[in-house]
Ligand SMILES: Nc1nc2c(ncn2[C@@H]2O[C@H](COP(=O)(O)OP(=O)(O)OP(=O)(O)O)[C@@H](O)[C@H]2O)c(=O)[nH]1
């Protein structure tokens with residue numbers, strides 16, 4: 091029997107997963123938008139050798155408008171800014187532009203040469219890919235004459251900017267679920283969901299046997315390695331996780347989604363960079379911005395999709411974050427009640443919780 095070999099060719103989603111992994115390792119990726127093609131390298135994983143190959147190619151550094159504001163670079167493209175690499179560029183310059191760690195001790199000095207002509211979606215795609223790879227959101231971009239030829243000659247992954255900028259939710263597939271007796275309830279069950287783009291898996295912990303026709307006590311918990319596992323006092327995540335599970339156990343039913351969106355979606359390494367900036371006096375939102383991120387990079391549609399896949403359409407949501415309620419409702423779920431979850435305040439996280447209330451609209 092013969093099979094059509096086209097089935098072996100990676101799909102758009104699979105190419106995207108490859109591109110994300112390549113950038114994480116420092117391997118360049120070719121991004122096309124119609125006839126326009128560029129080579130993209132993540133600033134964080136760039137090496138001296140690869141930077142040297144860019145000389146004479148007219149490369150620019152693309153950063154987000156948030157990072158540009160810190161560096162006082164004009165963001166002519168709105169959400170992103172492009173800066174020409176200086177002729178004598180070295181790795182230290184690229185890293186310091188991308189990483190705010192030394193902004194205070196040795197500020198980057200201009201004049202910067204901002205770029206403003208040409209297509210911008212390939213640059214946006216580069217930023218989107220670095221974020222997906224949980225790297226600093228900054229990339230070096232060099233124009234190419236023939237993207238296809240360059241990619242095949244150098245064995246590089248090539249993808250359309252559109253694929254990286256697609257905002258549709260990647261389908262999530264249930265992988266397995268099994269009984270898991272827990273201290274809060276012996277009737278526990280853990281479900282694993284896997285996104286088709288090879289990104290992080292997400293988990294649902296079902297407690298008891300919740301009635302699918304009635305509102306279920308639910309929590310969308312975002313991963314916090316430091317709070318959930320290490321007992322960090324810098325946030326309230328650990329006590330919130332525990333408190334939600336205890337409440338579900340005592341009510342006899344509930345569902346807790348453990349979404350692997352560490353650090354409000356920026357990844358653990360970037361969250362630690364944010365903590366390091368907080369040690370320099372910036373608050374949690376300012377730290378995200380200086381790194382080049384939005385306040386919150388999470389995608390709560392994932393939570394809505396998992397709830398739906400588990401058969402739930404109405405929830406009593408354990409949260410202090412009105413954004414979670416709004417996002418679930420915009421995805422078609424009914425939030426019948428907000429159940430406050432105020433636990434774990436201590437002297438180390440008071441300022442963090444106050445910032446969330448003041449700047450992110452968290453309810454007290
Ligand atoms: N970027 C960043 N992330 C943080 C910081 N402190 C905690 N986090 C992350 O923030 C997220 C908190 O998750 P949740 O507790 O589910 O969300 P929340 O928005 O506080 O909403 P509720 O707890 O439901 O009220 C986790 O992913 C943590 O890892 C920080 O200073 N910076």
Ligand SMILES: [Zn+2]
Pocket residue numbers: 314316317318325326327328
């Ligand atoms: Zn936390």
